[in-house]
Amino acid sequence: MKQQEFFSSRWALILATIGIAIGTGNIWRFPRIVAQNGGGSFLIPWVVFLLIWSVPLIIAEFAIGKSSRLAPLGAIAKTAGKRFGWMGAFIAFVSTAIMFYYSVVTGWTLRYFIAAVSGDLFNTTDYLSYWEKFSSSSQPIIYHLISMAVVAFVIYRGISKGIESVTKFLVPSLLLILIVLLIRAVTLPNAIEGIKFFFTPDINILMDYKVWLNALTQNAWDTGAGWGLILTYAIYMRQKEDIALNAALIGFGNNSVSIIAGITIFLTVFSLSSVDAMTQISQSGPANTGLTFIYLPGLFAKISSSFLVNAFFASIFFLALFFAATTSLMSMVELSTRTLIDFGLKRRRAITIVAVTGFLLGIPSALSPVFFANQDWVWGVGLILSGAFIAFSIIRYGVDKFRREVINGMGSDVKIGKWYNVVIKYLIPLQVGVLISWWLISSAAWDPEWWNPFHAENAGTCLFQWGIILVTFILLNKFLVRKTLED
Amino acid sequence: MNILTIITTAFVLGIVWGGLIYFLSRAVKYEKLKSSNGEK
Numbered sequence: 001m002k003q004q005e006f007f008s009s010r011w012a013l014i015l016a017t018i019g020i021a022i023g024t025g026n027i028w029r030f031p032r033i034v035a036q037n038g039g040g041s042f043l044i045p046w047v048v049f050l051l052i053w054s055v056p057l058i059i060a061e062f063a064i065g066k067s068s069r070l071a072p073l074g075a076i077a078k079t080a081g082k083r084f085g086w087m088g089a090f091i092a093f094v095s096t097a098i099m100f101y102y103s104v105v106t107g108w109t110l111r112y113f114i115a116a117v118s119g120d121l122f123n124t125t126d127y128l129s130y131w132e133k134f135s136s137s138s139q140p141i142i143y144h145l146i147s148m149a150v151v152a153f154v155i156y157r158g159i160s161k162g163i164e165s166v167t168k169f170l171v172p173s174l175l176l177i178l179i180v181l182l183i184r185a186v187t188l189p190n191a192i193e194g195i196k197f198f199f200t201p202d203i204n205i206l207m208d209y210k211v212w213l214n215a216l217t218q219n220a221w222d223t224g225a226g227w228g229l230i231l232t233y234a235i236y237m238r239q240k241e242d243i244a245l246n247a248a249l250i251g252f253g254n255n256s257v258s259i260i261a262g263i264t265i266f267l268t269v270f271s272l273s274s275v276d277a278m279t280q281i282s283q284s285g286p287a288n289t290g291l292t293f294i295y296l297p298g299l300f301a302k303i304s305s306s307f308l309v310n311a312f313f314a315s316i317f318f319l320a321l322f323f324a325a326t327t328s329l330m331s332m333v334e335l336s337t338r339t340l341i342d343f344g345l346k347r348r349r350a351i352t353i354v355a356v357t358g359f360l361l362g363i364p365s366a367l368s369p370v371f372f373a374n375q376d377w378v379w380g381v382g383l384i385l386s387g388a389f390i391a392f393s394i395i396r397y398g399v400d401k402f403r404r405e406v407i408n409g410m411g412s413d414v415k416i417g418k419w420y421n422v423v424i425k426y427l428i429p430l431q432v433g434v435l436i437s438w439w440l441i442s443s444a445a446w447d448p449e450w451w452n453p454f455h456a457e458n459a460g461t462c463l464f465q466w467g468i469i470l471v472t473f474i475l476l477n478k479f480l481v482r483k484t485l486e487d
Numbered sequence: 488m489n490i491l492t493i494i495t496t497a498f499v500l501g502i503v504w505g506g507l508i509y510f511l512s513r514a515v516k517y518e519k520l521k522s523s524n525g526e527k
Contacts (some may be wrong), residue, residue, distance in 0.1 A: 010518060040495045047502050199499065200492040245514055252507040259503055413517040 005159035006238050012164045013237050014249055019167040019327030020229045021254035022174065024105060025222030027321055028292045030258045031265035037214050038205035039197045045206075045215035050223070050255050053216060053387075053431055056423045057225035058247040059416065060390050063406045065234025066243065071338040072228040074484035079402075080393035085481035086473035087389035091228040092339050093469055094382040098227075099332035099358055101365035101375050103151070106325040107143025112293060113318035119311055122301050127294045140366040145359055148333075151326060152355035155333045156348060159236045163330060170323045177320040178260050184303070184313060185267035194270030198263060213438050216431055221380060223254045226387025229331040232338050240411040265291070272299045292321070333358065342484045370456050377457040378465045381439050385466070388432040391424050399424050 007013040034042050068075035072095075076088030111134065115121040124130045134140070154162045185191060205211055224230055230250070300314035333354055340350035365372040394402050399421045408415045440459040444450035447457065453464030473480065 010514065014514075040492065040499075043495065043499045047499055050503070196488060196492060199496040200489070201495050242514075242517070245510060245517070248506070248510045249514060252503060252510055255503045256507045259499070414513070 006236050007164055007233075008160060010241060010246065012168065013233070013241065014246060014253075015171045016163050016167040016327075016331075017230055017233050017246070017250050018253050019171045020227075020233065020331040021222070021224040021250055021328075022171070022257050023222065023224070023324050023328035024109070024321060025218075026254065026258040027178075027261040027265075027324060030218060030222060031262045032291050033214055033218050034198065034262055034266075037211045038202050040199045040201035041203075041205035042211055042215055043199070044201060045212040046218060046255075049216045049219040049431075050251055052423055052427050054219045054223040054225040054254075055248055055251040056420060056428065057387055057390060058223065058230055058250050059244055059407060059420070060394055060424065061225070061228070061230035062234045062237070062243045062247050063402065064390065064393065065231035066237050066239075066241070067406045067409075069235050070484065071232055071235070071335060071342050073339055073480060074342050075231055076389065076393045077481045077485060080396040082481045082485070083477070084389075084393065084396065085484070086470070086477045087393065088228075089473040089476075089480055090382075090470060091386040091389055092335060093473070094379050094386050095227050095229060095332050096336045096358075097375060097379045098383075099329065099336060100362040101372055102325070102329050102332060103148045103358055103362045104140055104144045104366045104372065106147035106151075106322065106329050107140055107145075107366070108293065109318055109321040109325050110147060111139060111143045112297070113315060113322050116297075116300075116311055116314035116318050119307070121297050121314060122307065122311065125298070125301075127297050130297075131293050135369065141363055144362050144366045147326070147329065148355055148359045148362070151329050151333050152351050152358075154330055155337055155354075156351045158347065163233075163334065166330070167327055170327050174320050174323040174327075175257070177316045177323075178257065178264065181313065181317060181320070182260050182264045185264045185271070188267060188271035188303075190271045191267040194266035194268075195263065197270065198266045213435060216435055217439075220384055220387060220435070222258065223251055224328070224331070225251070226390055227383055228386060228390075229328075229335055231390075232335040233331060235338065238411075242411055242413040243407050244416050245413045265296075268296075268299055272302045344483070374456040374461060378462050381436065381462055382466055384432055384435050384439075388429065391428040391432075394424050 007016060064075050064079050068078040070078060071088075072091040073085055073088035076091065077085035080087065112121065121130075154166050156162065157165075185194075220226060296317070297314060300310050300317065303310050303313055333351070336354040336358070337347065337350045340353060341347060345353075365375055400418070403416055403418075403420050407420070440462060443458040443462075447455055449455060449460070450458045451460040452458065453460040455461055
C-alpha cells in the first residue's frame with residue numbers, strides 16, 4: 001500500500017497548496033510583467049485568465065490527484081488510459097527539470113537574505129557588479145546545495161511531519177512579511193503615483209493581443225496550474241475533502257498575493273526612484289534578475305536614513321522571497337520523489353536519488369546564465385503543454401462524467417456546473433494552441449536562426465528538447481505504466 | 488485619480504480579493520458545519 005499519509009485538515013492542505021502557487025513568480029515576475037504591459041491594462045486580462053485557465057486547471061489537478069492517488073505518470077495513465085502514461089511522464093519531467101534550476105534561484109534568495117541581514121548588501125552602490133561578482137563565483141553552487149539539502153530533509157520527513165509542519169509556519173510568515181512591506185510602501189512619500197500606474201488602464205494597450213497573451217502566460221506560470229504539483233499534493237488529501245472550493249481558494253489566494261506584491265513594488269519604486277521608475281521596474285537584466293537583485297537593493301538603501309531600518313526591510317523582503325521559493329521547491333521535489341515512490345521505492349531512497357540528481361543537474365544553471373535562461377525558456381513554455389495534457393486526460397475520461405463523479409463526488413462542498421465542460425473541452429485547448437504558437441513564432445523575431453536547437457531561447461531548442469523527452473517516454477510508455485500501476 | 492483608474496481598481500480588487508474573501512467565508516462555513524455534525 002503506497003498511500004500512508006494525509007494532510008490533517010482542510011487548512012493544512014490549503015496552506016501547503018498555496019505554498020506551491022506563491023513563488024518567486026508573484027513577487028519577482030508579476031510586477032515586472034505588469035510594468036512591461038501597461039499597468040492597469042494588464043490586470044484586466046490577468047483576472048479573466050484566472051477564471052478560464054488557472055482555477056479550472058487547479059480543479060482538474062485536485063480531482064485527478066485525489067481520485068488516482070498517484071503522481072502524474074500513474075495519474076494520467078489511470079485517467080486517460082494506459083496508452084497515455086507518457087503524457088504524465090512528460091508533466092513530471094517538466095516540473096523536475098524546473099526543480100533543477102529553481103533550487104539555484106532559491107539559493108540566490110537565501111544569499112541575498114544573508115547579505116541583507118549582515119549588512120554586506122549595503123557596502124556597495126553598484127548592485128549590478130555586486131550581482132555579477134556573486135553569480136560568477138562558486139557561491140551559487142553552495143547556496144543551491146543548501147537549498148536542496150534543506151528541502152530534501154523536509155520531504156524526507158513526509159507529509160504531516162515535513163510538508164505540513166513547514167508550510168504551516170512558512171506560508172503565514174510569508175503573508176505577514178508581505179503585509180508589513182505593503183504597509184511600509186503605502187506610507188512612503190509620493191506612493192500614490194505607483195498606485196495610479198498600477199491600476200490605470202490604457203484602452204489602446206488593452207486592445208493589444210500581446211498583453212492578453214502575457215496575462216495568460218503569467219497565470220500559467222505563477223499559479224502552479226497545470227504543473228502536476230497540485231496533483232501531487234492532492235494525493236494526500238482526505239477522501240472527504242472538497243475539490244472545487246479549495247481550488248478556487250488557491251487560485252484567488254495566489255493572485256491576491258500577486259496584487260499585494262505588485263502594489264508594494266510599484267509604490268516603493270515610484271516613491272524612491274530617482275530615475276525613470278517604469279524603466280527600472282521593466283528591466284529584465286541577466287536571467288531576469290534586474291528588478292529584484294539589482295535595482296531593489298539600491299532602493300532599500302534609500303528607505304530611511306537609518307541603516308538598521310533599511311537592513312530590516314531588505315532582510316524581510318529577501319526572507320519572503322526565500323520562503324516563497326522554498327515552499328514551491330518543496331512541491332517540485334515531492335513530485336519527483338512521489339514518482340519514484342510509485343515505482344516501488346521507499347521514500348528515503350527516493351528522496352536521496354532526487355536530491356543528489358537535483359543538485360548535480362542544477363550545477364550548470366548555477367554556473368551559466370545562458371544555460372539557466374535556456375532551461376527556464378524550454379521548460380517554462382513546456383508547462384503549457386503539461387496543462388494541455390491534463391485537460392486531454394479529462395477529455396479522454398469524459399468531461400461530464402469526470403465533473404459529476406470526481407469533482408462533484410464524495411466530500412464536495414460546492415458543485416461545479418456544466419460551464420466546466422466547455423472550459424476543459426474548448427477553452428483550455430484553444431489557449432494552449434494560441435500560447436505555444438505565439439511563444440514559438442515570437443522567438444523567430446528575436447533569433448533569425450529560430451530553428452537552431454543550440455541557441456538559448458528559440459523555437460528550435462524547445463522543439464528539440466521536448467522532442468527528445470517525448471520520444472523517450474513514448475518508447476518507454478509500456479514499461480513506465482507497468483512499473484507505476486502494477487508494481 | 489480618474490474614473491477609469493477607480494473602475495479598474497474596483498474590478499480587479501473586487502474580483503480577486505472579493506473572490507478570496509467569499510470563498511474563504513464559504514470554506515469556514517462548511518468546516519463549522521462539518522464540526523457541528525461531529526466530523527473531524
